[in-house]
Amino acid sequence: EYHIPLDRPLLFSWGRAVEYKRFDIVLQAAARLKGQIHPVVMVIPRYERLIKLREELGIEASLVFAFDPELVACLLQWENTVVAASLAFNEPFGLTPAETRVHARKQGALMVVSNTGGLVEQVEDGVDGFVTRQDDPDDVARTIAHILEMSEEEKQRIRQAGLKRVLREYTWSSQILRTLAAVVPEIAAVAEEVREAIMSEEWETLWDAS
Incomplete structure (x- = not known):
């Protein structure tokens, strides 16, 4: 239904279709990785700007213009979902890091967040997730490339630390x-x-x- 590939590493981002969420940066970062990862962006309502950007970048990307909480949970815990990105500019707080960690557990996505606002307060870079510049697709792409190169043992340490932080603080x-x-x-x-x-x-x- 949503044309999400079953045999590719995924980059997942979701939320409201507003500019400050920086879904454009998600697609631009994926484009810089030249097919190494497939972006899945779930937004409501329909966001024509993303459709146009996907065409301009010439990339494959799954754009889901519906909010499906079951799909969110499935993608976050699926072993093919390598990265969950929340790149919003100055998001006051936001629960996406906690939501991601609870669903991901032993095999799901690692969290990458913006270096602005409340999201960065929930992630210690390189320890329980990753922090990147939300306005720089090159920096985001470098962070994702690093995660793609990590061993499963290294990813497991990040997931474990992230879930412990949720239980300890949130x-x-x-x-x-x-x-x-x-x-x-x-x-x-x-x-x-x-x-x-x-x-x-x-x-x-x-x-x-x-």
Whole structure:
């Protein structure tokens, strides 16, 4: 239905069809990689600018003008999806890094984010994802090329660190316990023990069982 190849490494990006999301940079970066990776961009509503850009660049790219949450989840956890890119300019926060990491687990996409706004606060470059210049397709292409050359062991370390960061910082339980520890310093140690115990249990559910 969406003409997504089953035998190619994929670069996936998704969101609203607005200029600051920089889906144009996603296509331009893919073009610079000369067929090494196939871009899949899911946006709503229909975005004529991307259709025109795909034609101008002369590349194969899957443009999905519908929001399909099941397809998002499938692509993020699929082993063929090498990179999930969120290159928005000054996105206030955005949950795409957390969403990607929870779905990707042991085999899915690695996160590449813009070096502006709240996204960069959720990714430590080279440790649990990658940070790139959102206005520079050459820099984005270099980052993707680096990921394509990584060993599976190296990718696994990135995925593992990314999921641990989600469980440590972005679950409801971790947020509540961190807030309690800050408001009531006397219970900080206990709150941290509880947080670590919950994180360990969630880790077994999400990682060890995947």
